[in-house]
Amino acid sequence: MKNLKPHTRRNLITFIGLAVVWIVVTVLRGQGVLGRSASGLLVPICCYVVMALSLNLTVGIMGELSLGHAGFMGIGAFTGIIVSQSLMRAVPSVPLRLIAAMLVGAVFAGIFGFLIGIPVLRLRGDYLAIVTLAFGEIIKELITCLLVGVDEHGLHIIFNYKGLKGVEDLHLSETGQVIIKGAQGATGTQPIATFNAGMILIFLTLFIILNVIYSRTGRAIMAIRDNRIAAESVGIEITRHKMIAFVMSAAMAGAAGALYGLNYSNLVAAKFDFNTSILVLVFVVLGGLGNMRGSIIAAVLLYVLPEALRSMHDYRMLIYAVVLIAVMLATNSPIAQSFFARFRFGRKGGDEE
Amino acid sequence: MEFLSYLISGISLGSVYAIIALGYTMVYGIAKMLNFAHGDVIMVGGYISFCGMMYLGLNGWVALLLAMAVCTVLGIIVEGLAYRPLRQATSLAVLITAIGVSYLLQNTALLVWGATPKVYQSLIPLTDASGAPNALRLMGGRLSISYMSLLTMAACIIIMVGLTLFTSRSKMGKAMRACSEDKDAARLMGINVNTTISVTFAIGSALAAVAGVLLCSFNPTLMPTTGSMPGIRAFTAAVFGGIGSIPGAFLGGLLIGVIEAMAKAYISTQLANSVVFAVLIVVLLVRPAGLLGKYVPEKV
Numbered sequence: 001m002k003n004l005k006p007h008t009r010r011n012l013i014t015f016i017g018l019a020v021v022w023i024v025v026t027v028l029r030g031q032g033v034l035g036r037s038a039s040g041l042l043v044p045i046c047c048y049v050v051m052a053l054s055l056n057l058t059v060g061i062m063g064e065l066s067l068g069h070a071g072f073m074g075i076g077a078f079t080g081i082i083v084s085q086s087l088m089r090a091v092p093s094v095p096l097r098l099i100a101a102m103l104v105g106a107v108f109a110g111i112f113g114f115l116i117g118i119p120v121l122r123l124r125g126d127y128l129a130i131v132t133l134a135f136g137e138i139i140k141e142l143i144t145c146l147l148v149g150v151d152e153h154g155l156h157i158i159f160n161y162k163g164l165k166g167v168e169d170l171h172l173s174e175t176g177q178v179i180i181k182g183a184q185g186a187t188g189t190q191p192i193a194t195f196n197a198g199m200i201l202i203f204l205t206l207f208i209i210l211n212v213i214y215s216r217t218g219r220a221i222m223a224i225r226d227n228r229i230a231a232e233s234v235g236i237e238i239t240r241h242k243m244i245a246f247v248m249s250a251a252m253a254g255a256a257g258a259l260y261g262l263n264y265s266n267l268v269a270a271k272f273d274f275n276t277s278i279l280v281l282v283f284v285v286l287g288g289l290g291n292m293r294g295s296i297i298a299a300v301l302l303y304v305l306p307e308a309l310r311s312m313h314d315y316r317m318l319i320y321a322v323v324l325i326a327v328m329l330a331t332n333s334p335i336a337q338s339f340f341a342r343f344r345f346g347r348k349g350g351d352e353e
Numbered sequence: 354m355e356f357l358s359y360l361i362s363g364i365s366l367g368s369v370y371a372i373i374a375l376g377y378t379m380v381y382g383i384a385k386m387l388n389f390a391h392g393d394v395i396m397v398g399g400y401i402s403f404c405g406m407m408y409l410g411l412n413g414w415v416a417l418l419l420a421m422a423v424c425t426v427l428g429i430i431v432e433g434l435a436y437r438p439l440r441q442a443t444s445l446a447v448l449i450t451a452i453g454v455s456y457l458l459q460n461t462a463l464l465v466w467g468a469t470p471k472v473y474q475s476l477i478p479l480t481d482a483s484g485a486p487n488a489l490r491l492m493g494g495r496l497s498i499s500y501m502s503l504l505t506m507a508a509c510i511i512i513m514v515g516l517t518l519f520t521s522r523s524k525m526g527k528a529m530r531a532c533s534e535d536k537d538a539a540r541l542m543g544i545n546v547n548t549t550i551s552v553t554f555a556i557g558s559a560l561a562a563v564a565g566v567l568l569c570s571f572n573p574t575l576m577p578t579t580g581s582m583p584g585i586r587a588f589t590a591a592v593f594g595g596i597g598s599i600p601g602a603f604l605g606g607l608l609i610g611v612i613e614a615m616a617k618a619y620i621s622t623q624l625a626n627s628v629v630f631a632v633l634i635v636v637l638l639v640r641p642a643g644l645l646g647k648y649v650p651e652k653v
Binding site for chain 2: 318
């Protein structure tokens with residue numbers, strides 16, 4: 001361990017920690033210690049961890065605020081559902097279908113990320129943020145207008161933007177099945193997502209992101225974040241590098257979305273709204289910008305916190321809000337920082353960042 | 354004729370957005386923060402005036418004043434407790450805190466007033482005693498404009514003109530502009546930056562209360578989440594017109610309202626939001642700082 005580079009050691013510890021958690025949770029489930037409600041949280045937690053990791057790439061590494069990340073998750077979720085449901089007969093193997101759904105979800109979200117990135121990445125700061133918010137809302141509404149069904153002739157898709165058409169306009173044959181029913185979302189999906197798939201996705205995402213960060217491309221992206229003009233003057237192509245980060249982030253969110261979508265038998269597009277984007281952003285900011293381990297921990301804790309407070313149902317979101325404000329004040333305000341600094345024994349006063 | 358009536362409903366909706374956007378834009382201009390809790394102040398304003406009318410038996414106008422007073426105090430408290438300690442922090446930290454405040458306000462409202470929608474009584478009844486629309490009839494009755502719409506448009510114009518005069522003529526208004534240009538220089542000139550920012554929040558929140566009353570008068574269901582979507586729309590409007598610019602917020606609000614009404618009438622009710630956002634994206638691509646915003650080229 002000693003001869004490794006510091007960041008390699010740090011990342012190795014993160015991976016080992018994840019593996020330990022994976023084993024412990026699997027054992028606990030095998031022993032029946034985890035109840036049904038706790039087990040039901042495992043897959044969504046994995047999805048939100050991947051979401052937080054991928055958003056951290058955009059916000060922490062690339063340094064641009066994105067408020068529409070849930071849109072990519074939505075694209076991934078619904079393409080994943082379509083893939084999984086339409087391959088039901090052709091590919092009976094569940095793991096294969098899950099992989100195919102996640103891959104196609106990632107590819108579609110990546111394509112959308114590219115298309116959205118063309119206009120978005122020309123803007124900066126708060127303007128970029130509002131445009132990502134706009135795209136997130138547009139994606140959500142477009143999905144709400146979709147009617148999709150499948151039968152032996154293939155997929156039938158109607159874009160029902162006037163709201164006048166119904167399921168019968170899909171002209172499905174008798175064995176056909178409706179996959180997405182407009183505003184009612186996807187109904188009757190076979191839930192095939194598993195915790196193991198979620199953990200594998202986390203490992204994969206983390207591996208890819210960490211490799212990118214410490215590569216030439218990653219250093220270029222961070223250079224752009226730290227000083228755009230200086231980066232440009234040493235010959236880094238701004239748009240290309242930003243696009244790489246943005247598309248990767250979108251694709252990972254798509255894969256997470258596919259897993260999320262296949263965890264529920266019913267899913268509405270309204271789930272992937274602005275509030276979900278904000279939720280993930282909160283994970284990223286509280287976990288620490290650019291800190292992948294922090295993102296994982298924050299996503300798990302903050303996803304579990306409202307669930308753990310479920311017994312105090314009326315007050316739980318209130319407590320969540322107070323905790324959120326308190327944490328932001330404690331970590332960012334100069335008064336609170338100097339207050340906490342007094343309690344840090346055994347540390348030199350000067351080494352605080 | 355149909356077109357004109359859509360246009361008028363768009364303008365009156367847009368006037369409400371413009372009032373909210375004015376608050377957004379003033380706060381942004383001076384504190385350089387996206388105040389996501391602004392939409393929830395609208396909701397609080399709506400509830401306070403509702404309670405004033407229902408439980409205290411106040412006249413609608415007195416209830417409006419009460420709502421403005423409560424929201425002003427709320428704005429000052431929120432600014433002092435949550436945003437002031439973060440003056441030196443990154444904009445992202447402030448944004449997350451604002452989101453926290455937004456959750457806090459929504460959930461407090463949920464606890465106090467419950468989740469069931471309240472039926473709001475319009476400031477000017479939309480229909481008179483006989484059930485006919487309470488409206489001004491023009492062109493032989495073919496075009497009717499409700500008095501509520503007229504009131505909203507008038508309120509919007511008065512507020513816009515008042516704010517423009519305030520920021521250009523009064524001492525406090527000049528201090529605001531100075532702070533938005535350069536806080537350190539303003540402080541050196543003897544301006545109390547904290548007080549100035551507090552006053553800005555107070556004005557923005559009072560405007561939000563007005564907007565809340567107007568919004569609920571048009572759309573009489575009041576819920577803890579009532580403010581969030583208009584808040585986002587108004588934020589869009591402020592960016593559309595160029596965030597930080599008062600005439601920009603006015604123009605942006607009106608345009609967003611009209612576009613929304615037209616999209617609902619001629620394209621699709623389901624995609625009205627998408628059309629609004631798509632226009633926003635196109636505008637920002639052509640004018641990256643909004644319609645009336647100043648584009649500041651970066652200097653090396």
